[in-house]
Amino acid sequence: MPRITLEPRFQVEYLSILDSDGNLDTALEPKLAGEDLRALYRAMVLGRRLDERMVRLQRQGRIGTFAPTKGQEASQMGSAFTLRRIDWMVPSFRETAAMIWRGWPIEKLLLFFAGHLEGGQPALDQHDLPITIPVATQLPHAVGLAYAAQYRGDDVVVMAYFGDGATSEGDFHEAMNFAGVWHVPVVFVCQNNQWAISVPLKKQTHSRTIAQKALAYGLPGIQVDGNDVLAVYAAAHEAVDRARAGDGPTLIECVTYRLGVHTTADDPTKYRADEEVAMWEQKDPLTRFRTYLEKRNLFEAGLEQQVDEDIAEAVRRFESAPPADPLTMFDHVYAELPPDLKAQRAEMAAQAPAAPARPGEPRETPPGATPMRGQRLTRR
Ligand SMILES: Cc1ncc(C[n+]2csc(CCOP(=O)(O)OP(=O)(O)O)c2C)c(N)n1
Ligand SMILES: [Mg+2]
Known part of the structure; x- marks a missing residue:
């Protein structure tokens, strides 16, 4: 019996177009119009400025725990930019920049992080799933959406986001497997930011790349410089085109870095x-893209001030809403609350009155009550 090679094509590509020294591979440069490049940069700047503002809002007790995007703007925007309104975007919990680009109002995102139920509800005409906190659970949902689209003959592509840590979860592998078997129009975007809270990549996987995990499921996988927005765009564009043409799923690994805290x-x-x-700060995706735009005379001065004004307006609108009612956390998981949760609900109700304040009026904490994390108790 011979011993033969069954799979000689085990190859993983790495794509980089604009490096951190400003070198550009013009043969690979995507043919994006000037106004698209400007829109892309604006979305990245908005993502960064909003991120910094949200960390400050959390430190001041005005929103609850928040997971910053800082450093991952190119991975998010280079990919999300390739979607049409009718395509689906399935986020994890760190995709602020991409979510705003997709049409989530800033104040709605702030409402989410302040514990308001409506902060997690997409608009009826919006093809986006809400933030998912449980790691990787959104991935089978994304494949389900893609399967439904294929079944109904809808011309849509699904793009799903997750981190390096998520690739150790069963949900990731089940999603990849079904995506391959069903050949559905889904693009998996892994933001490999080197850390899963305090677990470094080398303790997460013994694979040389995350991209190569796709090969085991019979799909193409590519690794890109995730701080190079042009490379991410080019890889995502190719994957979206493939999905749209009925040629199945792709895994894109964006090699990037979480410059900030895991969460606040x-x-x-x-x-x-x-x-x-400090080494990764040298590879900041915003600085790199800005230099590229300056060379092409596409850089807009004053952009940061404009973006800050939009954010300030949204914060004002957010703060004119009454505080979240913490009792709503008991509402939508069980049809009938188990006895222990019933008791917790009653205890909480005794501490803080359930009835929300009228718009514009703060709900005062009763004397002796313990403020809850993320609950705004006084209006600022
Ligand atoms: C199922 C599940 N397990 C654990 C957690 C706690 N947790 C939140 S984020 C995180 C790490 C995720 O790392 P990664 O997938 O790399 O995403 P990143 O936070 O780096 O964006 C963990 C363990 C969780 N939210 N859900
Ligand atoms: Mg990570």
Whole structure:
């Protein structure tokens, strides 16, 4: 019996178009119009400025725990930019920049992080799923959406986001498997930001790349420089075209870095070196893209001020809403609450009155009550 090679094509490509020294591969440069490049940069700047503002809002007790995007704007925007309104975007919990681009109003996102139920409800005509906190659980949902689209003959593509840590979850592997078997129009975008809270990539997987995991499921996988918005755009464009043409799913691994905290409840100085962060700051996706736009005379001065004004307006609108009613957390998981949760609900109801304040009026904390994390108790 011979011993033969069954799969000689085990190859993983890496794509980089604009590197951190500003070198550009003009043969690979995507043919994007000037106004598209400007829109892309604006969305990245908005993502960064909003991110910084949201961290400050959390520190001031005006919103609850928040997972910053900082450093991952190119991975998110280069990919989300390739979608049409009718395509589906399936986020995890760190896709602020992409979600705003897709049409979530800023104040609605702020409402989400302040515990308001309506902050997690997409508009009826919006093809986006809400933020998903449980790691990787959104991936089978994304494949389900793509399967439904294929079944109904709808011309839509689904793009699903997740992190390097999510690739250790069963849901990731089940989603990849079904996507391959059913050959559905889904693009998996893994933002490999090197960390899953305090777990570094080398403890997450022994694979040389995350992209190669696609090959086991019979799909193409590509690794891109995730801080190079042009490379992410080019890879995502190709994958979306393939999905739209009926040629099945793709896994894109964006190699990037989480420049900030995991969430506002985390202190990364406890587990990673300052030198590592400083090294990645040199590869900041915004600086790199800005230099490219300047060379092409496409850079708009004053953009940051414009974006800050939009954010300030949205914060004002957000803060004119009454505070969230924490009792709603008991509402939508069980048809009938189990006894222990019933007791917790009653205890909470005794501490803070359930009836929300009238719009524009703060609900005062009763004397002796303990404020809850993320609950705004006084209007500012
Ligand atoms: C199923 C599940 N397990 C654990 C957690 C706690 N948790 C939240 S984020 C996270 C790490 C996720 O890492 P990664 O997938 O790399 O995404 P990143 O946070 O780096 O964007 C963990 C373990 C969770 N939310 N859900
Ligand atoms: Mg990660």
